[in-house]
Amino acid sequence: MVETNENTNQELNEVEVQSFEVGDFVTGQVTKVDEKQVIVQIPNSKMDGIVPISELSPLHIEKAEDVVSVGEELNLLVIKVEEDAIILSKRRADAEKAWEELAEKFKNNEYIEAEIGDVVKGGLVVNVGVRGFVPASLADDRYVEDLNEFKGKTLQFKIVELDKEKNRLILSHKDVKLEQKEQKKKEVLSKLQVGEVLKGTVQRLTDFGAFVDIGGVDGLVHISQLSFEHVSHPSEVVNVGDEVDVKILAVDAEKERISLSIKETLPGPWHNLSEKLAVDSVVEGTVKRLVSFGAFVEVLPGVEGLVHISQISNKHIGTPHEVLEVGQTVNVKVLSIDEEEQRLSLSMKELEEKVEEEKIELPEENRGFQLGDMIGDQLKKLNL
CATH class of the missing domain: 2.40.50.140 (Nucleic acid-binding proteins)
Known part of the structure; x- marks a missing residue:
């Protein structure tokens, strides 16, 4: 039993004296969060790990508690070893892993998703393990007057430029929207x-x-x-x-x-036309077209009827052009209405005949009186 305890103590001593070097990756549990730094406990080490606020995130933060909390486990990178503490970086550890993942997504033309962390002059900043920049011109597929409307929103982005050596990551939300619209357009067109x-x-x-x-x-x-x-x-x-x-x-x-x-x-102009026009009614219309066999006259918006050449005038005419011209306003009589076939027969001649009939039907005494008046007027002039 004594031998076993000695072996255990020896193993613990070996663990306790484990050393860490710059560049090592470690896991640490947050034990304390100060305003400008975070204290973590590192397994197999007596020394505390310290993460300065500048090493917590690629984005600017005011307080450490804004990004980490007590009890949280963090993946960290050793950046400095001191006598009583190990200086660590969450930012750099995240970046190493992030660059690998981003390079893979860039290669496969995949989108990434991230929350807009800050609005700066000329664009937006996101944290995807490394600092990503979205130029204002790539923030949307429309003009955006105030970029602050994006702050705090989680959006999808396409990687436009990736350079680990220069720590440069350029993203575009505009390209995502344009590609999605194009895809949707193709889907709609196919259906x-x-x-x-x-x-x-x-x-x-x-x-x-x-x-x-x-x-x-x-x-x-x-x-x-x-x-x-x-x-x-x-x-x-x-x-x-x-x-x-x-x-x-x-x-x-x-x-x-x-x-x-x-x-x-919309309901066509011929729909329920019989309720708007009646056979034998007289309406005003506009001559729209002249053809060899007659004239097409619009009597209602979108409704044209045919005045056949035989219905244009009592006089014999060779072509409708002899008495009509396009754009002329004329009175026509409705002869027939066929809503189903959208045919409307009109007549101008019947209106002329009606006028002639009215002249013929004048009383005999009126006609004589008018003639006497005319002869009397002429005699008066001769006497003068």
């Missing part, structure tokens, strides 16, 4: 079906139409597809931020182009 009706949000307006986001990808609603009525500018119909229903007209996945229509999701 879109022509004829499908979706909800979208108006993103921007141009002179030729409106771009609408339909779930991660923008499609164009050409100005001609905004409304059944004439539109001079898209702002007459929609505004940025509006939620609208759109119908998919065409998809070009290779060129990433999508043609949309708002007009085709």
Whole structure:
């Protein structure tokens, strides 16, 4: 039994006199946290380990208690051995491990995740075991006026530049967002079906139409597809931020182009036309087109009817151009309405005939009186 105790004491003595050299990695348990340093207990050593506040993190910290607490186990690197203490660095130990992991992620084009620790002039700073810098231009895929909105947020980043020798790590959140948007765009494009009706949000307006986001990808609603009525500018119909229903007209996945229509999701101008127009009613319209067999006249927005050449005038005409011109305002009589076939028959001749009939139906005495008056006026002039 005595021999066993002696062996145990000998082993303990060997452990107690274990020495540490600069560059050794050790594990230490935090026993005390001062404002500017941390005291740790190192296994197999009588001496305390001291971690100066400057060696706790790659980021600037005001108090040691902001990053460590009593009882916590830390991976540390020996940076100096003194007679009564070992000076350690958590920052450098973390960095050694971090550089290896970062190099692997950089090689495999993987994202890393980190919390924004500080906002400095020109960008953001993160702690990923080493100090990483995010230039303001790479903070987002949009212009950010105040970078403080990112502080404290955990974001994903792509490694743009990595140089261990220069202790340089440049990160980009913008590239992550752009890649994710591109991936989402491809997924959306692969699922879109022509004829499908979706909800979208108006993103921007141009002179030729409106771009609408339909779930991660923008499609164009050409100005001609905004409304059944004439539109001079898209702002007459929609505004940025509006939620609208759109119908998919065409998809070009290779060129990433999508043609949309708002007009085709709306009740057409021919819908319930019989409630707006009645057969035999007289309406005002505008001549839109002249063809050899007649004239097309718009009587309601998006509703054109045909005045056949035989219904243009009581007089014989060779072509509609002899009596009509595009843009001219005319009165027409509704002859027939076919909502299903979207056909509207109109007549100008019947209005002329009505006027002629009214002239013929004037009372005989009125016509004689008017003639007498005319002859009397002429006799008066001769007497003079």
